[in-house]
Amino acid sequence: xxxxxxxxxxxxxxxxxxxxxxxxxxxxxxxxxxxxxxxxxxxxxxxxxxxxxxxxxxxxxxxxxxxxxxxxxxxxxxxxxxxxxxxxxxxxxxxxxxxxxxxxxxxxxxxxxxxxxxxxxxxxxxxxxxxxxxxxxxxxxxxxxxxxxxxxxxxxxxxxxxxxxxxxxxxxxxxxxxxxxxxxxxxxxxxxxxxxxxxxxxxxxxxxxxxxxxxxxxxxxxxxxxxxxxxxxxxxxxxxxxxxxxxxxxxxxxxxxxxxxxxxxxxxxxxxxxxxxxxxxxxxxxxxxxxxxxxxxxxxxxxxxxxxxxxxxxxxxxxxxxxxxxxxxxxxxxxxxxxxxxxxxxxxxxxxxxxxxxxxxxxxxxxxxxxxxxxxxxxxxxxxxxxxxxxxxxxxxxxxxxxxxxxxxxxxxxxxxxxxxxxxxxxxxxxxxxxxxxxxxxxx
Amino acid sequence: xxxxxxxxxxxxxxxxxxxxxxxxxxxxxxxxxxxxxxxxxxxxxxxxxxxxxxxxxxxxxxxxxxxxxxxxxxxxxxxxxxxxxxxxxxxxxxxxxxxxxxxxxxxxxxxxxxxxxxxxxxxxxxxxxxxxxxxxxxxxxxxxxxxxxxxxxxxxxxxxxxxxxxxxxxxxxxxxxxxxxxxxxxxxxxxxxxxxxxxxxxxxxxxxxxxxxxxxxxxxxxxxxxxxxxxxxxxxxxxxxxxxxxxxxxxxxxxxxxxxxxxxxxxxxxxxxxxxxxxxxxxxxxxxxxxxxxxxxxxxxxxxxxxxxxxxxxxxxxxxxxxxxxxxxxxxxxxxxxxxxxxxxxxxxxxxxxxxxxxxxxxxxxxxxxxxxxxxxxxxxxxxxxxxxxxxxxxxxxxxxxxxxxxxxxxxxxxxxxxxxxxxxxxxxxxxxxxxxxxxxxxx
Numbered sequence: 001x002x003x004x005x006x007x008x009x010x011x012x013x014x015x016x017x018x019x020x021x022x023x024x025x026x027x028x029x030x031x032x033x034x035x036x037x038x039x040x041x042x043x044x045x046x047x048x049x050x051x052x053x054x055x056x057x058x059x060x061x062x063x064x065x066x067x068x069x070x071x072x073x074x075x076x077x078x079x080x081x082x083x084x085x086x087x088x089x090x091x092x093x094x095x096x097x098x099x100x101x102x103x104x105x106x107x108x109x110x111x112x113x114x115x116x117x118x119x120x121x122x123x124x125x126x127x128x129x130x131x132x133x134x135x136x137x138x139x140x141x142x143x144x145x146x147x148x149x150x151x152x153x154x155x156x157x158x159x160x161x162x163x164x165x166x167x168x169x170x171x172x173x174x175x176x177x178x179x180x181x182x183x184x185x186x187x188x189x190x191x192x193x194x195x196x197x198x199x200x201x202x203x204x205x206x207x208x209x210x211x212x213x214x215x216x217x218x219x220x221x222x223x224x225x226x227x228x229x230x231x232x233x234x235x236x237x238x239x240x241x242x243x244x245x246x247x248x249x250x251x252x253x254x255x256x257x258x259x260x261x262x263x264x265x266x267x268x269x270x271x272x273x274x275x276x277x278x279x280x281x282x283x284x285x286x287x288x289x290x291x292x293x294x295x296x297x298x299x300x301x302x303x304x305x306x307x308x309x310x311x312x313x314x315x316x317x318x319x320x321x322x323x324x325x326x327x328x329x330x331x332x333x334x335x336x337x338x339x340x341x342x343x344x345x346x347x348x349x350x351x352x353x354x355x356x357x358x359x360x361x362x363x364x365x366x367x368x369x370x371x372x373x374x375x376x377x378x379x380x381x382x383x384x385x386x387x388x389x390x391x392x393x394x395x396x397x398x399x400x401x402x403x404x405x406x407x408x409x410x411x412x413x414x415x416x417x418x419x420x421x422x423x424x425x426x427x428x429x430x431x432x433x434x435x436x437x438x439x440x441x442x443x444x
Numbered sequence: 445x446x447x448x449x450x451x452x453x454x455x456x457x458x459x460x461x462x463x464x465x466x467x468x469x470x471x472x473x474x475x476x477x478x479x480x481x482x483x484x485x486x487x488x489x490x491x492x493x494x495x496x497x498x499x500x501x502x503x504x505x506x507x508x509x510x511x512x513x514x515x516x517x518x519x520x521x522x523x524x525x526x527x528x529x530x531x532x533x534x535x536x537x538x539x540x541x542x543x544x545x546x547x548x549x550x551x552x553x554x555x556x557x558x559x560x561x562x563x564x565x566x567x568x569x570x571x572x573x574x575x576x577x578x579x580x581x582x583x584x585x586x587x588x589x590x591x592x593x594x595x596x597x598x599x600x601x602x603x604x605x606x607x608x609x610x611x612x613x614x615x616x617x618x619x620x621x622x623x624x625x626x627x628x629x630x631x632x633x634x635x636x637x638x639x640x641x642x643x644x645x646x647x648x649x650x651x652x653x654x655x656x657x658x659x660x661x662x663x664x665x666x667x668x669x670x671x672x673x674x675x676x677x678x679x680x681x682x683x684x685x686x687x688x689x690x691x692x693x694x695x696x697x698x699x700x701x702x703x704x705x706x707x708x709x710x711x712x713x714x715x716x717x718x719x720x721x722x723x724x725x726x727x728x729x730x731x732x733x734x735x736x737x738x739x740x741x742x743x744x745x746x747x748x749x750x751x752x753x754x755x756x757x758x759x760x761x762x763x764x765x766x767x768x769x770x771x772x773x774x775x776x777x778x779x780x781x782x783x784x785x786x787x788x789x790x791x792x793x794x795x796x797x798x799x800x801x802x803x804x805x806x807x808x809x810x811x812x813x814x815x816x817x818x819x820x821x822x823x824x825x826x827x828x829x830x831x832x833x834x835x836x837x838x839x840x841x842x843x844x845x846x847x848x849x850x851x852x853x854x855x856x857x858x859x860x861x862x863x864x865x866x867x868x869x870x871x872x873x874x875x876x877x878x879x880x881x882x883x884x885x886x887x888x
Contacts, residue, residue, distance in 0.1 A: 012871075045804055045866050053867070059806035296864030296871055317859055324863035331868055360489055362503035394869035395839030398862045399846070405860075408850055415761055416849075418842045419768035420740030422489050423497070424775055425838035427456075427740055 003028040004100060005309050006091060008081045008245065009107030010034030011043070012295045013276025016302025017105040017309065018073045024310035032075045033093060037132050039068070039075055044295050046134045047155070050141060051162030057135050084249035086269050103271045103309040106246050106259060107302060110239040110277035110292060115150060119212025126234045128155060140232065144168055148221045148230040150209055152179035156236030157192075157327040163234075164199040164328075171228050172196070173204045173221060183323070185338040185372065187353075188388045195328030204228070239292040241278045256280045258291035263315045265305035273309050275301035284318035284405055285336055285383055286345065293321060322401035324394045331393040335401040337374055337384030349374040349383060352410070352438025356430030358391050360422035367391050371434040373400075373410065380410040380439070396431060410435040447472040448544060449753050450535060452525045452689065453551030454478030455487070456739045457720025460746025461549040461753065462517045468754035476512075476519045477537060481576050483512070483519055488739050490578045491599070494585060495606030501579050528693035530713050547715045547753035550690050550703060551746060554683040554721035554736060559594060563656025570678045572599060584676065588612055592665045592674040594653055596623035600680030601636075601771040607678070608643040608772075615672050616640070617648045617665060627767070629782040629816065631797075632832045639772030648672070683736040685722045698724045702735035707759045709749035717749035728762035728849055729780055729827055730789065737765060766845035768838045775837040779845040781818055781828030793818040793827060796854070796882025800874030802835050804866035811835050815874040817844075817854065817882055824854040824883070840875060854879040 005021045005028050007014045014032055021030050032039065038061070045060040054060075068075050080094040084106075090098045112127050114120065126137050146169035149160045156172065157180060163170040172179070178189045193203060204225060211222040212233060220229045241258035252268035254260040258280030265273045276298035280291040297319065304316040324333030342349050353372040360366065367390020374384040385400040387393050403413070414436045418429035449465045449472050451458045458476055465474050476483065482505070489504040498504075512519050524538040528550075534542045556571050558564065570581050589612065593604045596618040607614040616623070622633045637647060648669060655666040656677060664673045685702035696712035698704040702724030709717045720742035724735040741763065748760040768777030786793045797816040804810065811834020818828040829844040831837050847857070858880045862873035 042804060042806070042866065042871075044864065045806060048807065048866055053808060054806055062805075294864045296862055299871060300859075300861075319861060322861050322863045324868055325865045326867045333863060333868075360486060361506075362486070362489060362498055363492065364497060392836065392839045394863040394865065395836045395843065398860065398869075398873060398875075399839065399843035401861050402843070402852065402856065403846070406850065406852055406856060408846065412846065412850060415744075416842065417744075417763060417766050417845050418740055419766045419777060419838040420488065420738045421769045421838065422486065422492055423770045424768055424777075425842075427486075427743060429842060431842075 003310065004102045005030045005105070006099065006101035006103070007032045007105040007107060007306070008091070009109055009276070010036060010039035010075065011107060011109050011276060012298040013109070013302035013305070014105070014107035015039055016299040017107060017273070017275055017306030019071070020303040020306035021310040022072055024307045024312040026072070028310050030073050031099070032073060033079050033081050034075065034077055035080050036130050037077055041131050043129065043131065046128055046131065047158040047162040049134070050138060050159070051165040053165065057131055057138070060131060081245060084245055086249050086272070104273070105305050105309050106267070106272065106274040106278060107276045108242045108245055108278045111242045112235055113237040113240050115209060115235060115237055117209055117211050119214065119218065122212050122214045122218040123216055124214070124218035124232045125212070126232055128159065128234065141166065141168065144231040146230050147171070147232050147234060148173055148228055149234045149236055150221070151236045152176070152181070153236045153238060154180065154325055157325060159234045159236060160196065160201055161327055164196060164201040169200070171202045171204060171230065173207050173209050173223055173228065175206065175208045177205055179203070179205070179327070181340065183338065183341065184332060184334070185340050185386050188332055188338065188370070188372070188386045191388055192328040192330050192332060195330060199328060239277060241280065241291050243278050246274065246278065254280045254289050256289055256291045258289070263317070264308045265301055265316055266308065273305035275305035281316070282318050283336070284320040286347070287318070290319070290321070293319060294323065320401045320404045322397040324397050330388050331390065332388045333393040333397040334386040335384060335397055336404055338372070338386040339374065342374055342384060347383065348377050350377050350380070350438055350442065352434045352436070352441060354430050354433035354437050356428060356433055357426045358389060359424060360426060363422045369393070369430050371396070371430040373413065373431070373434045373438055375410050375438060381407050382410065382413070400431070410438050414439055447754065448546045449474045449549070450543065450545035450547070451476045451549040451551060451750070452535070453553055453720070454480060454483035454519065455551060455553050455720060456742040457553070457746035457749070458549070458551035459483055460743040461551060461717070461719055461750030463515070464747040464750035465754040466516055468751045468756040470516070472754050474517050475543070476517060477523045477525050478519065478521055479524050480574050481521055485575050487573065487575065490572055490575065491602040491606040493578070494582055494603070495609040497609070501575055501582070504575060525689060528689055530693050530716070548717070549746070549749050549753050550711070550716065550718040550722060551720045552686045552689055552722040555686045556679055557681040557684050559653060559679060559681055561653055561655050563658065563662065566656050566658050566662040567660055568658070568662035568676045569656070570676055572603065572678065585610065585612065588675040590674050591615070591676050591678060592617055592672055593678045593680055594665070595680045596620070596625070597680045597682060598624065598769055601769060603678045603680060604640065604645055605771055608640060608645040613644070615646045615648060615674065617651050617653050617667055617672065619650065619652045621649050623647070623649070623771070625784065627782065627785065628776060628778070629784050629830050632776055632782065632814070632816070632830045635832055636772040636774050636776060639774060643772060683721060685724065685735050687722050690718065690722065698733050700724045700733055700735045702733070707761070708752045709745055709760055710752065717753050719745035719749035725760070726762050727780070728764040730791070731762070734763070734765070737763060738767065764845045764848045766841040768841050774832050775834065776832045777837040777841040778830040779828060779841055780848055782816070782830040783818065786818055786828060791827065792821050794821050794824070794882055794886065796878045796880070796885060798874050798877030798881050800872060800877055801870045802833060803868060804870060807866045813837070813874050815840070815878040817857065817875070817878045819854045819882060825851050826854065826857070844875070854882050858883055
């Protein structure tokens with residue numbers, strides 16, 4: 001009899017797992033259960049449709065439902081998995097009863113952390129996640145005059161930018177002293193915040209949200225710095241691992257609240273794997289578990305989990321977490337640690353920074369770029385980077401993540417060669433200049 | 445008495461050397477001799493002014509002449525150095541007589557290889573180099589209806605694109621089977637050549653230029669495939685090292701015709717350094733000497749030569765040569781070897797390629813990108829890369845050059861993390877996909 005592989009969750013991790021399982025063992029039966037109406041769309045694109053940068057939600061869909069049928073993947077839509085029974089090797093599906101499995105992949109994703117303030121029962125609170133709800137919310141946004149974005153998380157930055165771009169009076173409220181303060185350094189965020197000001201966004205940092213006010217529908221946010229009237233509130237709190245099903249089955253949960261997995265993405269339960277936002281993984285530098293990474297991470301983890309569920313022997317390596325996004329009128333990004341996070345974690349470092357340009361200074365559309373590099377003090381191996389600029393941030397972040405992982409030093413970067421061609425690159429590469437800056441400071 | 449440092453040449457290498465020498469020893473007297481009217485402009489920008497992408501030549505200037513005076517660098521413009529006497533430690537300067545030096549930096553640059561065909565005495569032949577001549581030629585171009593670009597070298601590609609962009613009937617003539625054939629593979633150049641066709645450029649590959657025809661002024665190019673009428677001919681032959689002065693002084697010249705230097709950029713003569721297009725350097729992979737690299741290389745070499753001339757101890761490392769340019773409507777680039785060059789050199793390799801995209805597929809201005817990776821067959825260490833795409837080529841080429849230099853393997857790249865954010869990066873990184881493709885082929 002063919003192997004029965006069940007996947008719970010239809011996001012990037014779940015769909016990655018299903019596809020990889022079929023690739024490794026085409027005879028396996030692969031069934032995916034999702035609560036939602038769709039799979040295989042890009043939830044990461046939602047803020048950009050709201051911001052009117054992408055004309056319609058239809059463009060976010062990747063595959064038709066038929067494509068999965070043809071690929072031999074059986075997807076059960078709008079279906080809630082209620083329990084996992086490890087002893088009986090079965091799951092309980094609402095309206096379907098019990099379903100047996102040989103191997104299970106848990107890809108149940110995330111939920112937004114409860115803001116923990118009165119008023120979360122009110123209407124008008126937008127939790128960005130599902131595309132059908134986003135389509136409904138987009139029509140609501142047509143009538144919205146003012147919005148509060150609660151917390152300057154990555155999604156908070158994207159939604160602030162999108163709503164500002166759409167011409168809605170947008171207020172960003174965050175208890176920390178600057179945007180994305182847990183990840184990014186203030187010098188990196190300064191140009192972003194300046195561009196938000198230009199766009200008319202109003203920022204409220206060092207400001208706690210204390211309550212959501214209103215009768216049935218939200219009408220304002222009460223903060224430590226006064227009330228902010230709002231037609232809607234976009235809840236952009238921390239993404240927590242959605243690991244209830246796994247926990248209920250007795251699978252081990254880690255310090256972040258995510259499912260603990262080994263390098264094969266296997267959980268503590270035999271034949272059960274987990275991937276994506278519901279799992280936690282060690283950071284490559286600190287080996288401390290982290291969770292809530294990108295869709296690209298979820299997809300890659302899903303592929304490893306699915307391949308191994310089908311009998312493969314793939315390994316997922318510790319993560320160094322290159323990140324990047326557009327915020328305001330800038331791109332920001334980096335890898336692993338900035339100064340703020342490294343300091344908070346007690347990680348010793350030396351640092352160098354440089355401001356540069358992305359093309360010849362006279363070439364049209366040349367953009368500014370700032371690169372900051374952190375290295376361990378002894379051997380000067382790179383441990384982190386932060387950047388803000390107008391282009392080329394993603395590519396540099398990817399590069400620097402490989403550099404951190406492979407132990408590349410400041411000296412390697414300081415004397416790196418670089419492409420010089422007026423329409424695509426400047427005479428000096430800012431990564432090299434930042435590394436030279438760090439090394440020069442050691443001599444002082 | 446302060447050290448007398450003389451620099452021959454006012455290009456990127458010479459100016460880099462002069463600045464670095466002053467930085468290391470501010471008491472040194474630093475004198476630069478240049479044949480031209482200017483220093484410190486960007487010759488690499490000339491094709492883009494001709495192509496009307498940059499409005500004026502004035503924008504190519506970096507510094508005023510006063511800036512060098514203030515920096516304590518004495519520049520002698522429009523001055524030809526006629527001879528170097530190593531025994532007497534002096535140079536002979538036309539119109540100035542002999543000038544003594546303690547340390548000498550030779551940065552005499554390149555000359556275009558003689559096309560070696562009849563008619564090179566005619567008027568209407570444009571050798572792109574000096575900015576004042578370029579300004580004069582730009583006025584000529586206003587009246588030019590048809591032009592032949594002789595040889596599909598890097599400059600040939602830029603000038604073909606510029607003239608096509610300007611609306612001039614442009615013919616590219618090259619004896620090899622495709623553009624930039626000594627460097628780039630045909631699959632990389634195919635989209636470039638298609639875009640030239642769209643721009644109205646006429647390509648004549650596998651075609652030898654046999655003579656330049658005309659009475660006083662060129663009127664046509666006689667080729668192995670018939671005559672091509674032309675108002676002007678842009679000579680874009682190979683850049684040869686201009687090493688006559690060094691050779692005349694008895695300094696050792698290498699197999700490429702360039703001045704041989706060690707890792708300190710020191711020549712065979714005590715206290716004499718060389719940098720830039722007049723020098724040759726070992727390639728990092730093959731250790732075979734090469735010359736004629738980019739302005740970025742020249743500048744970096746100049747800084748090492750100048751610093752060491754002033755008493756510093758800097759080292760210039762073997763080059764892996766990331767390269768990139770805009771050609772037609774595409775960016776192309778890479779590092780070290782493509783399939784064609786590796787095959788020609790007898791270097792064994794395995795290869796993988798992938799076509800990808802630069803942003804989310806639904807995001808505005810998303811561009812295609814093709815990445816090809818070459819690795820040595822035993823340990824799968826990267827030895828070269830080639831790319832064509834719409835953005836992000838320079839940054840990836842820089843990354844892959846560091847990867848070649850530091851011994852990064854296909855496995856390192858295949859499972860690299862990548863930034864995923866719709867406006868700046870796709871779910872999958874094409875470098876990773878190309879590495880996976882190479883590894884998958886090994887299993888077949």
